Amino acid sequence: MATRDEKVIRIDLTADQKQQLKALTDKDAQAIELTVRELEERIAPGVWQNHNETFLSEPL
């Protein structure tokens, strides 16, 4: 059985998105499929990637 993270989510494309995809890849697609993990990475990359936030300090 697939784990939750491996479960595939199907997202149907709008007409505009289908056209954009066709223009970029020359492929006809009705939908894209992502695993839950892939979807989370797209929604919240901060879950997996750290942030290098600049913290200004006075010289010692």
Place this chain on the structure above:
Amino acid sequence: MQHEQRFVDLSRVGNQRRLEGDPAAAEPFLREALDVAESEFPNDRLRLASALNALGLLYKDLARYDDARAFYERALSVVEQAAELDDRQVATLYHNLGGIEHARRNYEAGEPFARKGLEIRRRLADSDETALAVDMVALAAILDGQRKFDEAEALYLDALRILDREPATNAGEIAVALNDLGAHYAQRDQIDRANDLLTRAAELKAQTLGPRHPDVGVTLNNLAMVHKRRGDFARATALYRDAVDIFDEALGPDHPKAIACRRNLARCAADAPEERA
């Protein structure tokens, strides 16, 4: 199935606590998630790497940099031994290894990691644009630390162009990029630009993370320094005090950010002109 659900629930709660700015509360959940992954799914390398990466991120937030680096390196070794190499995970781990050196202000050591992560991400056929922009900002911050300002500025501006395509979804990442670009201009003595960007970053962070999140404290600290440079010592002092309170509350008074911010506050007080009677 029971173990799978347990792993997912522990990871979710742990990651959520960390993202809320409470890494100490996240630790037991993420530790247990790793225990479950190691005992129940020893051959599931991607899951194991994910649990190790989560602990690396956590220990970076807790300023336990040696521990964080060890977890990232273990995760990288696990991923590289997997039957199917997941380049997205490899790119993320190099990005995160660069982050440890950034946090240590060891920028020269961090640059090769950050460049490698970005290079791998750029090559991915299904590259996630937001993740790519986050890589660019991370490398730019490392370049700023070495005063390689021109390349850093170009990376920030490219990243913001990407992130701004979906401003609502990317609000948190935009706030980080604005903080770093604001700090970049402060270092180049472009104080008005710095002030505008840092003010926007502070507002956006407060909206997306809540006003007491330690990442808000980082931007308030930077904004305080900009006000000090403008000669507004009263405003700078108030902002530094807010930032110190946030760090003390969220991370504890011994965390390097709390210590550095308190030092900035003391320096601001020492440099302020004496009030005339």
